[in-house]
Amino acid sequence: MSDFLIRRVPDHLSDWINTGVRQSGLSKTQFVKEALGIAYGQEHTPSLFSGCVPPVRFEPSALPFKFIDLFAGIGGFRSALTKLGGTCAFSSEWDKFSRKTYCAWFNETEEDIWGDINLLKTDADIRRNIADHDILAAGFPCQPFSLAGVSKKKSLGRAHGFEDEKQGNLFFKIAHIAKVKRPPVLFLENVKNLRSHDKGNTWHVIKTTLEDLGYVVFSEVIDACDWVPQHRERVMIVCFDKRVFGKAVPFQFPEPPKTRRPVLGDILDERYDQKYILTDHLWQYLQDYAEKHRRKGNGFGYGLVGPKDQARTLSARYHKDGSEVLIKPPRGGHRGRLDSKRSKGNPRRLTPGEAARLMGFDDDLAAFFGYEDGFPQVVSDTQAYRQFGNAVVAKVVEAVGRQIIQVMTRYLRANGNGCLIKG
Ligand SMILES: C[S@@+](CC[C@H](N)C(=O)[O-])C[C@H]1O[C@@H](n2cnc3c(N)ncnc32)[C@H](O)[C@@H]1O
Secondary structure, eight states: OOOOOOOSOOHHHHHHHHHOOOOTTOOHHHHHHHHHHHHHHHHHOOSGGGOOOOOSOOOTTOOOEEEEEETOTTTHHHHHHHHTTEEEEEEEOOOHHHHHHHHHHHTOOGGGEEOOGGGOOSHHHHHHHSOOOSEEEEEOOOOOOOHHHHHHHHHTTOOOGGGOTTTOOHHHHHHHHHHHHOOSEEEEEEEGGGTTGGGGHHHHHHHHHHHHTTEEEEEEEEEGGGTSSBOOEEEEEEEEEHHHHOSOOOOOOOOOOSSOOOOGGGTOOSOOOGGGBOOHHHHHHHHHHHHHHHHTTOOOOOOEEOTTSOBOOOOTTHHHHOTTSEEOOOTTOOOSOOOTTOOTTSOBOOOHHHHHHHTTOOHHHHHHTTOTTSSOOOSOHHHHHHHHHHSOOHHHHHHHHHHHHHHHHHHHHHTTOGGGOOO
């Protein structure tokens, strides 16, 4: 004998239970089957679309759902989706420094985070290790595909893409997981040129693979500059399972916020260590390099910005010379005594804390996770810059995530599970 707690019982069943009056059109056998079906489903597939326990904290407008965080980095997806009411059911990241930050920020242990995603080789590996979830989130590395290779294999009826272990492409690992776990929603992110990469072949393969799996695919290039003081164009890909949502999914990417565009002055610190000020040697080198390229007619050079500006895209190589985002010195030069290698008029780099805020990992988001003074830095400056340069802007994920949740909410309301929605 097992005891089941049946949550979210549809009206036609609960009316019968509460009143003892048989509801029209339902036999006793159907009633028992349906009730047991709900109980069984909830015990065995604990995601939103079959019922889940809401997390302790979520915004009143948010929906309790489960997601997985692939190519997790430092958790750009995780931070935003948790804020929207999600619970992370599985994370994968193989870089030891990113894992360190991720564990510290989200109170996880090393054992909680899966390493190399390619080690999940078979359907059985995936089923055994990845919990059921509503949203599969992944900012995956962009790798080239051979369209010709895929088409040829397809026409020969041979394994292609995610069925071909040798190919080992990370996108196909996402597709493999989607095929086995069938999450209702996929939420992917990549660099802007994914759509034009390899003359459009890469995007063609990605889109048709997702469609062949039965997903309706939406994609849009979004510039984060409406949410953070940085131009950062990334393609956002949102897919809905046709079998759940149908073919006409009412999804729209978010409109930019109506508030004024953020500027660097919003995220810069008044005080900073002098180590962030460029040495005379490096500053001279960057100026000479820019001049050399200017004379050749190239646009390469440093990006010098002030508090009223927006920054260029922060890259993973920012730690090398900081050239894409150099902060002008304050009027009258940097304050305090500087060592002999630096002059008061030299520009400076962003501090790691400023780089965090430039990526949307701001004090409000940190406070949501219990940090009063911003997210803690647990790796070297070099690693921290690299991690921020690779990350997704959490505020953009949050904005797109809200739109996804609207679709999920509509679906649940229409299907009699409206009581899930709080507020
Ligand atoms: C573009 S970054 C994603 C960053 C993430 N969205 C964030 O907000 O921090 C891609 C990440 O995938 C990780 N990665 C690459 N190959 C991997 C693999 N085979 N298994 C697990 N992680 C991998 C890299 O270490 C990197 O952190």
